[in-house]
Amino acid sequence: MASQVTQPQVDGEFKPCAHDYQINCSSCRLNSLCLPLALESDDVRQLDEIIQRGKPLQKGEYLYREGDEFRSVYAVRSGTLKAYKTTDDGREQVTGFYFPGEILGMDGISNNMHASSARALETAAICEIPFTSLEKLSASMPSLQRHFFALMSREITEDQLLITLLSKNSADERIAALMLSISTRNARRKLSATKFRLPMSRVDIGNYLGLTVETVSRVFSRMQKMDILRVDNKEIEILDLDNVRALANVSS
Amino acid sequence: MASQVTQPQVDGEFKPCAHDYQINCSSCRLNSLCLPLALESDDVRQLDEIIQRGKPLQKGEYLYREGDEFRSVYAVRSGTLKAYKTTDDGREQVTGFYFPGEILGMDGISNNMHASSARALETAAICEIPFTSLEKLSASMPSLQRHFFALMSREITEDQLLITLLSKNSADERIAALMLSISTRNARRKLSATKFRLPMSRVDIGNYLGLTVETVSRVFSRMQKMDILRVDNKEIEILDLDNVRALANVSS
DNA sequence: CGTTCCATTGAGATGTGTCAATTCAAGTGG
DNA sequence: CCACTTGAATTGACACATCTCAATGGAACG
Numbered sequence: 001m002a003s004q005v006t007q008p009q010v011d012g013e014f015k016p017c018a019h020d021y022q023i024n025c026s027s028c029r030l031n032s033l034c035l036p037l038a039l040e041s042d043d044v045r046q047l048d049e050i051i052q053r054g055k056p057l058q059k060g061e062y063l064y065r066e067g068d069e070f071r072s073v074y075a076v077r078s079g080t081l082k083a084y085k086t087t088d089d090g091r092e093q094v095t096g097f098y099f100p101g102e103i104l105g106m107d108g109i110s111n112n113m114h115a116s117s118a119r120a121l122e123t124a125a126i127c128e129i130p131f132t133s134l135e136k137l138s139a140s141m142p143s144l145q146r147h148f149f150a151l152m153s154r155e156i157t158e159d160q161l162l163i164t165l166l167s168k169n170s171a172d173e174r175i176a177a178l179m180l181s182i183s184t185r186n187a188r189r190k191l192s193a194t195k196f197r198l199p200m201s202r203v204d205i206g207n208y209l210g211l212t213v214e215t216v217s218r219v220f221s222r223m224q225k226m227d228i229l230r231v232d233n234k235e236i237e238i239l240d241l242d243n244v245r246a247l248a249n250v251s252s
Numbered sequence: 253m254a255s256q257v258t259q260p261q262v263d264g265e266f267k268p269c270a271h272d273y274q275i276n277c278s279s280c281r282l283n284s285l286c287l288p289l290a291l292e293s294d295d296v297r298q299l300d301e302i303i304q305r306g307k308p309l310q311k312g313e314y315l316y317r318e319g320d321e322f323r324s325v326y327a328v329r330s331g332t333l334k335a336y337k338t339t340d341d342g343r344e345q346v347t348g349f350y351f352p353g354e355i356l357g358m359d360g361i362s363n364n365m366h367a368s369s370a371r372a373l374e375t376a377a378i379c380e381i382p383f384t385s386l387e388k389l390s391a392s393m394p395s396l397q398r399h400f401f402a403l404m405s406r407e408i409t410e411d412q413l414l415i416t417l418l419s420k421n422s423a424d425e426r427i428a429a430l431m432l433s434i435s436t437r438n439a440r441r442k443l444s445a446t447k448f449r450l451p452m453s454r455v456d457i458g459n460y461l462g463l464t465v466e467t468v469s470r471v472f473s474r475m476q477k478m479d480i481l482r483v484d485n486k487e488i489e490i491l492d493l494d495n496v497r498a499l500a501n502v503s504s
Numbered sequence: 505c506g507t508t509c510c511a512t513t514g515a516g517a518t519g520t521g522t523c524a525a526t527t528c529a530a531g532t533g534g
Numbered sequence: 535c536c537a538c539t540t541g542a543a544t545t546g547a548c549a550c551a552t553c554t555c556a557a558t559g560g561a562a563c564g
Contacts, residue, residue, distance in 0.1 A: 091420060093420060106405055108405070110402040115412065135401070148401075149361050152401070153360070160337060160347045160368065163345065163411060163414055163418060203510080207419075212554080214552090215551090217511060220512090249339070454542070468543095469544050469545080472544090473545080
């Protein structure tokens, strides 16, 4: 339902990243992270043609909702989104955060219906990739097919990492792992690996990591006291990356 | 490494399910659950040709190990397997149990390397599906491509279900959910939904669900006392399926 | 400047883990 | 066939990490 409107429109608050919204894959500075990763420039052009670029999503807006018909997968161009499932008794489970260059929506393929909801944590620009077109293109473009298989496989391994985290690790370790994950993903985008702003609330963090808000808060305080992290509301500075890595104690 | 030997060989203990190990997809009684699901009979024949059927795995034997080069995905024909990751500090995390008709190994695609290990919980017959062949076939067979995308997507949604379970549910709810899952999967194979033998140990169950053996045992005892389950070592009888469903409180 | 939402901090409750002992089941060798 | 060994499962007592409930503090916004 609340998916993309195709008319581009520049938004005030979003200006800092003042790209043309009709940018194409070839010139997108994320193309080394995103779907075009494995493609020749000629293939990129074909991919480009099926991608729909809509107006940015505002904070809180839905990209798709659980139960919506599955039509497309989505690449984040700027901003951050969270994906979450709603359990039968109405509680939420955040299943992932998605940063620029990352793909979401693949859980909808199996039932032709989105298995989770996705909404913007801040203003976000999205590339919509209609799935039937992607399928057709994949059939004639082995590297794209392979790359898309790989993307889905990566989603699986990442979910398994989270499963391990939830199943085996303490609150401190979970928070450390999340900080490390965000740090790593920032670094891939050539942003600071040690200083960043969390786009999500403490509630979302707790929800994602299977902890209460209070515990999240206490862990942050504790780590601050131990000079591992500097926490100022959503601003995070990792003071001792090795220590965070040791605490997280996951390969990622 | 310890993958399939292509020479068929009938194994004594395994006799109860006395199929010809050179069975093909068309005549496999699982073909309505497995990869051939969405295929025309002509397509099934082509799929058949790329599938390698090896001699059964004995209890405890590896199908593949974490770090092995990724070459194939695998369909379970009989028996049960568990997949698990080993964390940096040497602990295990069971990420899934695989019953007949189910596919495993897809987490290896993204890095051309298996991200988890898989071993037989009991004697198990396996169909090996070389991935490069599957890719080629998929490119020319849209329904196969679509179906394989769907399978991977299902793996993702199932992992997300487990994430929710681990993050939000009590020990009782987790056990109930697992019992329900096994029950449902049994029913799909036309087996009893209420009476079955657990192929995995209490340790594996606890590991999978993020609980200690002791807790698993206590929950079983508690449920037995409440006349929800009858537990005799690995033999389980669900006495009150509705109650289990209510406890599990997951859609699955 | 008040309202609202989000984050922090404290005190006490509780579910699950830890440690330890016992029972049970399944081989194995004499 | 029985004693012995070994590994799996159960049960109990206690500890502790995290949750719950409640109050306070701070930031954002109209």
